[in-house]
Amino acid sequence: MGEGVEWALHSCVNLAWAGPDRAVSAARLAAWHDLPTAYLNKQLQALARAGIVTSAPGPRGGFRLARPLADISLMDVVAAVEGPEEAFRCAEIRQQGPGGGPAASYAAECAVAQAMGRAELAWRRELAAQSLDDVRQQAERQAPDAPRQLRDWLASR
Amino acid sequence: MGEGVEWALHSCVNLAWAGPDRAVSAARLAAWHDLPTAYLNKQLQALARAGIVTSAPGPRGGFRLARPLADISLMDVVAAVEGPEEAFRCAEIRQQGPGGGPAASYAAECAVAQAMGRAELAWRRELAAQSLDDVRQQAERQAPDAPRQLRDWLASR
DNA sequence: ATAACCTGGATACTAGATATCCAGATTAGA
């Protein structure tokens, strides 16, 4: 699991704190947590392609949330940043070597892949069940003045 | 998720099919699915350290299951091969840059990490709920003569 | 017109997964 996921999740919450009337540039989002600007920008582009944020070029441009945090699940962000690939990739080793029979006998998915797939499904379900707004609320409980600090810092530029 | 997981799961089922009275060497287990012997051996060593299989050196040596398949969960194997590390590693970027306050305010785990941790817990729970014997039964449903083929092939060496 | 900003491609760097090899220890069987 790449770091980009953590960056993207925090960035979405930060965009919510910045407010819908202010676009935030990749450079500012990166500076706020001391991340490499160009690389964070790549993650933000992925969020934009997935329709999670909108982007605008030019002065006063940057990124905005495309919809309320409550309508964005962790699964949305993970899928946007990590891509559609499964964590467990079945290489079908059962078909290789003396243990492999004729190709016709492999219509059904390997039992190992099925079992691992069930676990991955549970993971996705749990990710889909949690919204970014849940994360924001918990973060504000831990640091109630985080939103204000961010807005002040953005305003002073 | 490394390929070693798939190899280890198949190898455990193969060991069950070989039967408890026969130790199978890493070389034979690897040849059965055309895997690199030395590297599969590393995964088997990890299983041995985790107490999932037992190993014996010398002629007629090799690996055996340490307990019945029904008492081995997918989680046991994944933990043995992949190590204890979480898939999502929180880099605590919230503490970095202007967004980071005094270190004292980070007693609680980051809200992002908490949410991702819940999903990973669901994944682990599902892995722990499935035993290797479930996988074996499903595999035998798909290929009823797989156990016999393996035993014949082992006997002919 | 200028400067701020996103987009996407090309490219380099790095860490971890994959793979191989070897010297040493253990043991069955002749």
Place this chain on the structure above:
DNA sequence: TCTAATCTGGATATCTAGTATCCAGGTTAT
């Protein structure tokens, strides 16, 4: 006792995917 088969664990090499940077081109507010 000797030999050959086998595991153990460390050292090392290779490959892949993630991380990171840069640049040329396009858009837009002021």
